[in-house]
Amino acid sequence: MKQRPIRMGVSTCLLGQNVRYDGGHKRDAYVADTLGRFFEFVPVCPEVECGLGIPRPAMRLAGDPTAPRLEVIHTGEDLTERMKAYCARRVEELAGEDLCGYIFKSKSPSSGMARVKVYPEKGPPAMTGVGLFARAFMDRFPFLPVEEEGRLHDPVLRENFIERVFTLRRFRDLLAEVGMDKTGTAGASGKGARVSRLVSFHAAHKYLVLSHSPKIATEMGRLVARAASVPDAELFGEYQGLLLSAMALRATPAKHVNVLQHILGYFKKRITPDEKAEALELFENYRAGMLPLIVPVTLLSHYVRTYDAAYLKDQWYLRPHPMELMLRNHV
Incomplete structure (x- = not known):
């Protein structure tokens, strides 16, 4: 069956559209250019979509970090209920968009998914807030993959x-x-x-x-x-x-090595002792951080093709995402 398009929610400003409070954007080249080749984006700007305009006064989160208010910085105008009403409506609309993930704009009082500044009446801001739209989205879709553009550089x-x-x-x-x-x-x-x-x-x-x-x-x-x-x-x-x-849950080198050893076990009667030793050495060098994951995976993929291992040919572990993204070249 042909794979459907991979639809991805994204903060509109990350695609280069001038929707920021100052009329600018925060275009992210990796999101827009690299991921844009593989994902069909559904852009969302909560502040514009709830009618706050471009440009608009700068806003921030204030009060209790667990239930912050959204307020205009210079006037103190409280926009919390207006934004929450929009969020409740918009997340239900997005339920029909077949999204497979969402990329949020970091630090945004509406779209930041973590570590957003929340200003108390006195003292320094707490770096523990979540944007109002991001919170509503994650509450509505708790298992959907979400990230911020800054964290995607890790x-x-x-x-x-x-x-x-x-x-x-x-x-x-x-x-x-x-x-x-x-x-x-x-x-x-x-x-x-x-x-x-x-x-x-x-x-x-x-x-x-x-x-x-x-x-x-x-x-x-x-x-x-x-x-x-x-x-x-x-x-x-x-x-x-x-x-x-x-x-x-994050995959770790130890868990990857466990999987690599399982796969190598399929070839124990086909490869030579020297080939097995070479593979195990690569696994340990990867575990120690001296090689990226793509190196042992490439060796095992070679054995899969060479020995026509039908069961392993179908394993998504060996090719979980397009090679062009080169993701395993860096982990």
């Missing part, structure tokens, strides 16, 4: 975020294929066909999930093992929750 956070986005898109495509996405798609007919598709999806994502959470990978395996006896809505709903929870 190689580990970037790779984890984009890996989650592509995994979610593949799972959404599975739901459409089996008729579980409520779009009226004909889908696979019969319980057996739906279970079969889920089993195939799970098998292909086994090592990818394992690299994020061995514990949740085990839970997912148990769920799939009893899939035939679980009602479809419960089955796919629980599986999605486990999948997204696992992928939200």
Whole structure:
């Protein structure tokens, strides 16, 4: 089945549109140019969309960091309820946009996802706030991958975020294929066909999930093992929750090495002792931070092709996102 477009919510200013309070923008080249080749953006500017205009007075968060007010800096005008009403309406609209992730503008009183300044009546600001729109969005879509443009310059956070986005898109495509996405798609007919598709999806994502959470990978395996006896809505709903929870946990070098060793085990009767020693040396050099992940993964991919390992050919762990993004060259 052809993959649907990967739709991504994004703060409008990051695409270079002049929607900032001062009439400017905060264009991010990585977001607009690099990710723009792979994602279909749905731009959102909460401040403009709720009618505050361009240009507009600068605003900030004030009061209790856990429930801050949105106020105009120079006049103290309270815009909290106006923004909250907009947020409640807009997140419901976005529920119909098939978003697989969202990229927020950092430090924004409306769109900052973390560490936004909140000003008390006296004293220095607390760096613990969340923008009002970002909070409403994350509350409405707790499992959806989200990031800020600044954090995407961290190689580990970037790779984890984009890996989650592509995994979610593949799972959404599975739901459409089996008729579980409520779009009226004909889908696979019969319980057996739906279970079969889920089993195939799970098998292909086994090592990818394992690299994020061995514990949740085990839970997912148990769920799939009893899939035939679980009602479809419960089955796919629980599986999605486990999948997204696992992928939200950061993969570490130790977890990657565990997966690399599992994959190498498939070739223990085919490769020479010297080849095995070379692979294990690469794994340890990667673990020690002397090599990027792409090096041992490339060696294993070579063995997969050379020895025509059918099961491993389908493993998304070896190619979780487009090679052109070069994400594993830097982690």
